[in-house]
Amino acid sequence: MAGNTVRPIDEADRIVVGRLVLELWGAHTAVAHGEVFFPASLPGFLVEQNGQVLGLLTYAVNGATLEIVTFNALRRGRGVGTSLLEAAVQRARQLGLSRVRLTTTNDNLDALRFYQRRGFKLCGVRPDALRESRRLKPEIPTVGEYGIPITDELDLERWVAPRQ
Ligand SMILES: CC(C)(COP(=O)(O)OP(=O)(O)OC[C@H]1O[C@@H](n2cnc3c(N)ncnc32)[C@H](O)[C@@H]1OP(=O)(O)O)[C@@H](O)C(=O)NCCC(=O)NCCS
Numbered sequence: 001m002a003g004n005t006v007r008p009i010d011e012a013d014r015i016v017v018g019r020l021v022l023e024l025w026g027a028h029t030a031v032a033h034g035e036v037f038f039p040a041s042l043p044g045f046l047v048e049q050n051g052q053v054l055g056l057l058t059y060a061v062n063g064a065t066l067e068i069v070t071f072n073a074l075r076r077g078r079g080v081g082t083s084l085l086e087a088a089v090q091r092a093r094q095l096g097l098s099r100v101r102l103t104t105t106n107d108n109l110d111a112l113r114f115y116q117r118r119g120f121k122l123c124g125v126r127p128d129a130l131r132e133s134r135r136l137k138p139e140i141p142t143v144g145e146y147g148i149p150i151t152d153e154l155d156l157e158r159w160v161a162p163r164q
Helices: 011-025 080-094 109-116 129-136
Strands: 005-008 030-032 035-037 044-049 052-062 065-073 099-105 121-126 153-159
Touching (some): 005 080, 011 044, 011 052, 011 065, 030 129, 044 080, 052 080, 065 080, 099 109, 109 153
Parallel strands (some): 065 099
Antiparallel strands (some): 005 044, 030 035, 044 052, 052 065, 121 153
């Protein structure tokens, strides 16, 4: 990925991050497991090339877990996602955390492939969780990738420290 740089989001990026989150996720919020997040105010990483943003990941830390809240490659299949994910794993290790976790939806087959090929394992399924998510964020579409109805949440995790 020559020429691409991964760097932490800093305060000067907040407006750009807010705009990207709105464009990519249809609102200023992200919802997972019944919780509402405001990604533009979270820590995270950007991938840039020649000053242009190619990818964005935001996360929240909860106990010994780094939770990925939003994760996007603006140009797919060029290693942007891999770089962002590795930055998040490295950050979790730096912070002395045990695991990296995320929630995705049943339609997101590309993301399921991506995460499982990078050490993540399924650790939870919430059938019909999207009913509650749409109550919190009505902008969530009813149909997702490959024309699959978006109904369920799937949790994946990767341990980054040896289990006690
Ligand atoms: C998930 C996501 C962040 C991955 O980012 P990415 O930059 O495409 O990832 P990479 O280029 O590092 O790797 C993608 C994999 O798909 C392959 N690929 C090839 N062409 C591709 C394409 N057009 N689109 C997606 N993946 C492609 C890559 O070769 C790689 O394969 P591998 O797993 O066998 O190594 C990205 O697909 C994305 O933004 N998805 C939409 C938002 C989303 O669903 N986010 C996750 C929410 S939980």
